[in-house]
Every structure is written in structure tokens, then in C-alpha cells.
Amino acid sequence: MKILQSLKQIGQLNTNTAVALGTFDGVHIAHQQIISKTVSYARENNLKSVVYTFSNHPRELTPGIETPKKLLTPTQKIEIIEQLGVDILIILPFDMDQLTMEPEYFIEDILLKRLKVKHITVGYDFRFGKNAKGNTNMLKEYSEQMEFSLDVVEPIRYKGVLISSTFIRNCLLSGDVHCANRLLGRAYCVQGTVVTGKQVGRKLGFPTINLKTEFEMSVLKPGVYATMTDIDGKIYYSATNVGFNPTFDQEHFTIETFIFNFNKDIYGHKVKIIFEEYIRPEIKFDNLEDLIQQIGDDVTQIKKYFNLSDFDN
Secondary structure: EEEOOOHHHHHOOOOOOEEOOOOOOOHHHHHHHHHHHHHHHHHHHOOOOEEEEOOOHHHHHHHOOOOOOOOOOOOHHHHHHHOOOEEEEEEEOOOOHHHHOOHHHHHHHHHHHHHEEEEEEEEEEEOHHHOEEEOOOHHHHHHHHOOOOEEOOOOOOOOOOEEEHHHHHHHHHHOHHHHHHHOOOOOEEEEEEEOOOOOOHHHOOOOOOOEEEEEEEEEOOOOEEEEEEEEEOOOEEEEEEOOOHHHHOOOEEEEEEEEOOOOOOOEEEEEEEEEEEEEEEOOOOOHHHHHHHHHHHHHHHHHHHHHOOOOOO
């Protein structure tokens, strides 16, 4: 997959394209449908498939509106889109140029002139350009005048609720990992680098790895989770505490993982924590003995969840 990260890099493609347009901030199953439809159309019609999206959320530049918590790092977003078979990914920073671009200019200069678009796929609520004046109706009008076709993908619902990144964030914030994973079409995961912590877990008999992430993963409900840890492509079962460790009055949001039957030094390694099940909320304990007992109970419950014996990894 070819990756372009600026308008200057785009230049003018030398081939006709089918383009999927959207923020795709979670690349969840509804987003995947838009992208997959684009890839299929491109292959059937001898076109290059293109995804045009952003590395940050457009709301970062919208005054008075809180920026949504991120579900993916740019790196994760690129990896997932590549797995969908896309030929060219255009992933740009949403900046003032994008914010103030007239929608007609976007269609005429970017899509038609530079990308040589012959087919566009968007979600039903797609908007673009200055003041979000561009919409599916404008694209439809252009498609009738110019030589490109348009596919507007209808909304997808789960148990009557519209699938959206906002809904998935709410699932994670409430601890409903199963729902989030179903709507993402994959297990929710956090990637980061293993750093030195306060060594508290080691003193308690449950040595943990501490993860430094690319951004604050506060989209997760604080508590204990059944997880799997990917280290250099090998998967280990694990228990992960997300939050502030109230027993120790910690101020910063952290992710600490106890990996079963694992004792290697992996400081500085990049790892992936895969979240499978929410076990319990964070608790402030009066003494270390109660904390140690609870951690032991958590590990036992998580091993039962994964159908492990005490000797299984």
C-alpha cells in the first residue's frame, strides 16, 4: 500500500481511481464496509483503490467542541486500512487548509484533477469542505455532470443503535468490551513501549509491565481486564489494570499488565495489549494484604475466562 501524507505528495496520479472518503476514526465495521466496497469496485473496474482520510480528528479545529478521545493511533489506523487491501492511503493532518477548503475545490481539484476519480464511496452522513457545506447531495450533483459514479452507504445498526465511533467509545468507557470489539470487527488494543515503573507489582508478587502509549488511553473504563499481550508476534495471556491505582494515590493514568508465566526483561520493547473482558472496577484497599488477595482472585478469574490451568501460559 502506498501512503501519502500531504497534498504536495499527491501531485497528480497517473491512473484512474475509486475513492473512499471519511474520517474513519475507529475504522469500525461500518467504516470497513465503505472501504471494502471501494476496494471491490476498484478491482472489478481496473482502478486503483484510494482511501482519503485524516491522521487527527477534524473536531480538533472546531472551537467550542470537545475533541473525541482517540480509538486508534495513526500507526494502527494505517495498519488496519492496509489489511483491507487498499492500494493508496492518503492520510493527511486536518489543518487550516482542510478546514477552509471550499467543497467545490475539493471535488474539482483534489478528486477529479489529482486523483482522477471514477467512483466515490461515502457514508450516508458524509460532509466536507468549509463549514461542512459539502455533502452527499453535492457529490450526487457532480456525479451526474462528471464521469464518476457515487455509492452512498446506508447506516448500519446494532441492536437498534446506530454504529458509530461515539457509540464504541461509550461501550469502552462503560466497560462493555464485548460490544466494542463486535462493532470494531476486532479486539480493542493498546500499543506502546514498556517502561520502568515503580516496581510495586514485583514487590507484591505480581510483576507487571508498564506501558507508555502514544496518547492517553483514557477511553477505557478504569479497572481490571482479561487481556492478551502480543510481544514480538507471540501471544501471552495476561491481566491488565487500567487507571490510577487508588490504593497508592496515583495521579497519572497508567496501563499495567501482569503476563502469566513470563519473566523476560522487555524494557524498551513495543507491545500490544488486547482487551477481551472487563473484570472489575478499581478499588482502594486499606492494606496490602487485601490488595494481594484481590489480585490473586483476579488472576484466577481471568484464567477461568481463558480456560487455563495454573500451569498454562
